[in-house]
Amino acid sequence: MIKISSKKTLAVCPICKKNKENSQEKYCKNHNAAKKLLKPGYLSWLKAYGSVSWDEFLKRLLDLEGLVGDFIKEIVEYEFYFQ
């Protein structure tokens, strides 16, 4: 194995350890995009159910195994449950 010879410490995404494209952002491109989908997703749920709390929405998303995308699941787990 060859040691990586990067002098500058690259900023990596705390979830997937991939390089962040933009160091201002908290996550990599994918996890950032996933986070941005949560708000509009919540609004759709709110419209459908009439009332649902943000926490309930996130908790139920995690239960939708097989439907919810991995990036969405990971950001929810990271930001709201395992922190």
Added chain:
Amino acid sequence: MEFSYNGVRYLSSIETPYVLGIAEKPQAARRLAYALDENNKPTVKKLRNISVFVCTRDNNRIVIAPAVGHLFTLSSIGKTWNYPVLDYEWVPSHTVSKTARTKNFTDVFKSLAKGASNVIIMTDFDREGEVIGYLILKYLIGKTDAERMKFSTLTVRDILQAYDQREKSLDMGFLNSGLIRHYVDWLYGINYSRALSLAVKKVSGQFKTISIGRVQGPTLGSVVELENKIKMFLPIPFWTIESEVILDNKKFKAFYEKSKIEIQKEAVQIIKDCSGLAGKITDVSSEMSYQYSFPPFDLGSLQREAYRYFKFSPSKTLEYAENLYLKALISYPRTDSQKLPMTLGHKTILSKLSNQSDYSTFANEIISRKKFKPREGKRTDAAHPAIHPTGNVPDNSLSASERKIYDLVVKRYLSVFGRRAEILKGIIEITVKTHKFEVRGSKIIDEGWIKYYKPYFSLSEQILPDVQLNSDVKFSYIESKEDFTSPPYRYNESSLLKNMETEKIGTKATRAGIIKTLFDRGYVEGKVISPTPLGVGVVDVLQSQYPILVKSEMTRNLEDIMEDVKNKKTNIDSTIFTIKNELKDLLILFHKKEEEIGQSLYENLRLSEKSELVVLGKCQKCKKGDLRIIKSRKSGKRFISCSAYFDKSVKCTATYPLPNTGTVRSTSKKCPHDGLPIIEWQRGKRKYQMCISPDCPSKKEGDKN
């Protein structure tokens, strides 16, 4: 001088001069020779252990020798390992590849060159066949033009016709469009392979070959793109109304007027309104509907149907179909055509099929109706008709898989002569307050072509009872069900092939092979295709830094340019010149970004190596997770653990030790004692298969069981 063995006459030398026929494969050479020899008894001469056939026709001696597909390959001129590389030459495959078994074939053509007064190219009639024949002609025989036989089946009838009507010279447009495809694929393949590998090497000092072909790039790109959609998917709730009515003492499913209700309150209201479970029949209607036979098979639709019904991969289907073609049982499978012109002689083919017991009833039925005009599809192909049987009777040499493809091809062919199917569709409308429900039925009036195509297609019936308008109806239940929108389906080999067709990337002849290459290079995996971490890593980097390699535009453009060469709208040399210049510019652009690309590629490769997991089988402890080989990032030691360890509801802690030396492989076998996976462990020449459990009875000393 000749001698006889097993009824075949062998020659010790061939008299000159002769007309030399170039066949694409040994089996094709044999068929061509038996058909062309006036007495259907060609003599055989063994040259370098390869059968060469000598036949007589119209007082001409024709010597037919086989190739084995391509005998030549492109190779770079110059030895430096840098890019751009723009100069290439054709060289005999065996001189650059140790695995190429082409040397003897090459030598045979060389030895036959001197005595050849004239040459006929008898390879498969398509671009590749043209190129195969031309390269032998030019580099082994030393001529630049030849006569050309064109045929779509290897039946005696077609071979003789192709011989009588052979072209006096090669179609240069067709040939050049075949050649340019090789040049362009070679240029893109070698340059980007070098550029990507060097970029990684520059950053890491480590050499790793990373290849991404001109057509593989966009194909892999679309797999990764779909995977990203799935990974970004956020399900949204909706509701459906499910209900069942009782008509004439039988239960029928009733469909609510809206298939999807987006607001929970509305669904609740519907159930409330319908809580009495009583409705009225407000309309009864019926309508005749017709279903027409599917078009004849082009290669893509044969590959899809074989995948759907037999789960054969597209490349396997092509392989089986080619074998059937070489046995003169079906026509040439590499075709885009859905046409079956009358000149094929359908009446003859059908009466030949009527001699095969499996098809005799239906073939005779079609013959007695005397309607020999098949129902065709829209797509055409300049070189070949749709895939169809020749009518020849298969012998016992067919494998089970070949037989399946043969049956599918024959039944599809029969079906296009069948009448349309007639189905009477009925609808009973039931109203509850303001809500409408429908009970749907269908009755087959005439099965038509479907009868011929069974079991590959069938219709199901649901006969509705006679009911009175305005009569009361009782529901057995009306319920609402919560559901969620679901992510798109991943590709399978068949739908990926379809996607390539729609995106116009690759050609009918190359698509299946491109998909196979993606598997072979470890970019994708699974029956349900998902990209590997390596595949994602490569696409991710290219997508953001150098998208041209993973988007389909460039590939499609090049296909158009090559089409222009075929239609002789442009000259091959000037086209190549332009393509080389464009490629040079693209590579300069790449070079400017080399370090960035190399850095991110290297990072992604490292991450993907870490996450390459070997799954051995299901966990017996929690019955939920997969047992996987894990390598500790810190200690480098490996062990087996259950994937459900990460599942909050299970947290399965099953682990099993692994030896830290040697290689471990999955065997897909299960231990008879405890049902756990059996692994294969190998170090040096020692190889053992064993259960992963250290407590397994099979490992107890002295236990002979």
